[in-house]
Amino acid sequence: MFVNFRRIRKCQWLQLMTTCLLLSVVMVCWEELDNNVVSHVKSYSYRYLVNSFTFINKSLTIPREQARSFSNFQYLLDHPDKCINQDVLLLLFVKTSPENIERRNAIRSTWGNETYIQNSLGVTVKVVFVMGTIQTKKEEPAWSKRSGIGFQEQLLQEDRVHRDLIQQNFLDSFHNLTLKLIMQFHWMHSRCPHARFLMTADDDIFVHMPNLVSYLQDLSSKGVTDFWVGRVHRGAPPIRSKNSKYYVPFEMYPWMTYPDYTAGAGYVVSSDVADKIYHATLTLNASIYIDDVFMGICANAVGVSPQEHVYFSGEGKAPYHQCIYNQMMTSHGHVEDIYDLWRVATHPQVKQRTSGLGGSLYCTAVKLTLLCKPYHFNTYPCKAAFL
Known part of the structure; x- marks a missing residue:
């Protein structure tokens, strides 16, 4: 061999x-x-x-005159009479960028259509789009060039038609998202304090409005207070990698953990919580530019804790299936598909096919397959399959 x-x-x-x-x-x-x-x-x-959140709150407390620099911006577009003499169930702020007109139009035609909500669901929901200003050196979008008019004038024309844009004079950028958050709570405090709930959402989110309205109506009938619901992040540490979009230097936030907060893609608070957050922003340093974290800091300072709802998504997109639509509240990452999703998710057959013992057992099996993955899936958790 x-x-x-x-x-x-x-x-x-x-x-x-x-x-x-x-x-x-x-x-x-x-x-x-x-x-x-x-x-x-x-x-x-x-x-x-260690549990030093009390120390964190004290460290971030600043004089009111200094805190005013985070909110004292001129309104370029405003509608102070938006809520006058109306019983508003929900005041919904959509965080948008000035150039995202197609996203705004899609929302106006689907889940954010106030007329549909009033006529079909029997409640008043006010939807407004909040934004800053576009960078002056930034190239204007194609639709602005085709129209032959300036970018801000195009926004003015859009607002004349829809009357739903709220704009302040600060640069619209990722690092100014906290300014946009403060703007929302200040606007509600001065323009729409009687709304029973406030919601903040990204402009690429899908809201199942019939499900959400039904949920909020039930809560309102029970007189709920201290209410803050969404996809909760607990014990999240600051990201110290400079390569990350969410990088936070020690100089900005030197502690090892954030207070609990909900994913900024979409969450809801009751009116009493909105008022407490407004007052918290009057004395807290808002230089940290991650808006959902700042929301957590404000809420912790006033003694409010977030509640988890399994059908509020995080950064992920919900699976496409009627068993998901039956209980869906929000799903993140929808732009081109929003029209089709609105049509199929709100179709009457969804409730018909998922109701009863047979429908319930079928949907439990489907959701186990869709949601109980062996890897991280940042939308609905596995336990949602059993609800």
């Missing part, structure tokens, strides 16, 4: 290369896992052992 030493050497080199490749992949993944695990361990240790 002859041994082929050349083949053995080739196999050894192949094994060595494969081993090195596997080790490299493991090291990269372990580093990422290690950073994530260590950050959360530190966060939970700080949260439950």
Whole structure:
């Protein structure tokens, strides 16, 4: 029997290369896992052992004159009479950028259509789009060029037709999202304080308005207070990687964990909570530019805690299925598909096919398949399959 030493050497080199490749992949993944695990361990240790949120609130408290710099912006577009003499169930703010006119039109034609809501659901919901100003050096969008008029004039024309744009004179950017959040609570306080609920949402979110209205009507009949609901983040640590969009330097936030907060894609608060948040913004440093985290800081300062609702999505998009639509509140990441989703999600057959014992058992099985994944799926949790 002859041994082929050349083949053995080739196999050894192949094994060595494969081993090195596997080790490299493991090291990269372990580093990422290690950073994530260590950050959360530190966060939970700080949260439950040190528990210094009171100290954080005191550290972020500033004089009212200084805090006013985060809210004292001129209104360029405003509708102070939007809610006058109306019983408003929900005041819904859509965070948008000036150039996203197609997204706004899609919302006006689907889940944010006030006339549909009034006529079909029998309640008053006021939908307004909140924004800052576009960067002056930024290239104007194609529709503005085709119209032959300036960008701000185009917004004025849009507002003359729909009367639903609220704009303040600060730069509309990711790092000014907290200014946009403050703007919403200040606008409600001065323009629509009698609305029973406030909702804030991104302009790429889908809201199942019939489900949401039914849910809020039930809560309103019970006189709910201290209410804040959404997709809750608990014990989240600040991201210190400079490569991340959500990077927060130590100088801005030196502590190891954030107070509990809800994903900024979409959440709802009762009117009493909205009023408390408004007053919190009058004395808190709003330089941290992650708006949902700042909401958590404000809420913690006034003693309000968020509640989890499994059918409010986080950053993920909900699966497309009638068993999901039956209980859906929000889903994130919808632009081109919003018209089709609105049509199928609100179709009367959804309730018919998912009701009764047979429909309930069928939907439980479907949702187990769709939601109980062995990997992270940032929309509805597995437990939603059993509700």
